[in-house]
Amino acid sequence: MSAVDVSRPPAVCLVSGGLDSATAAAIARSRGFEIYALSFDYGQRHRRELDAARAIAESLGAAQHVVLGFDLRLWGGSALTSGIDVPSGRSPEDMARDIPVTYVPARNIIFLSFALAWAETLEARHIFIGVNHLDYSGYPDCRGEFLRAFERMAALGTKAGVEGRPVSIEAPLVHMSKADIVREGARLGLDFGLTWSCYLGGERPCQQCDSCILRAKGFEEAGLPDPLLAG
DSSP, X not given: OOOOOTTSOEEEEEOOSSHHHHHHHHHHHHTTOEEEXXXXXXXXXXXXXXXXXXXXXXXXXXXXXXXXXXXXXXXXXXXXXXSOOOOOSOOHHHHTTSOOTTOOTTHHHHHHHHHXXXXXXXXXXXXXXXXXXXXOOSOGGGSHHHXXXXXXXXHHHSXXXXXXXXXXXXXXXTTOOHXXXXXXHHHTTOOGGGOOOOTTOSSSOOSOSHHHHHHHHHHHHHTOOOGGGOO
């Protein structure tokens, strides 16, 4: 944990360990916010992304990094929290046709609810989340409409909101392509080698799951190498 800079307003940043959330947190830092990083150990397939989240939070100088644990394997319903096979080798067009089995029911609603509670405690007015609507895997909770609806709900259902200090849900990547996200992360000096996107974990990315394919597409279109694939 770094020393808290009281001159920088606090912002809760959801940090999963992936490329998108790391870039969103880097944007928060570039906008002058003190980062309070929040990650979740929710029963996902592997812990590699949590190792990445810790490294990212440290590299960005987070004032605090909390890894909150709860177990969504209790009801499964997703390839990330049960024995359902992770899709492999799909094209981006195929990914966008329907909601894939890697969708975790209500995950971003749950994540944002925890972030909202922490933001109220910190008297933070901003929550940053790295959702992306253009190059996304069909998840309904990655859309701008959902985020605005959650923001309205938060204004009605929190003490801060009813007292005129509502929390803003910041999604700076929501209308960016994956290539734009890679370029923005590079511009901000983000160490992409700390991030992890593969749904399967392991020592090296599988390069076949939806997340790996979208990541590769982003780096290729941005004209930059992915350090996770070097060597």
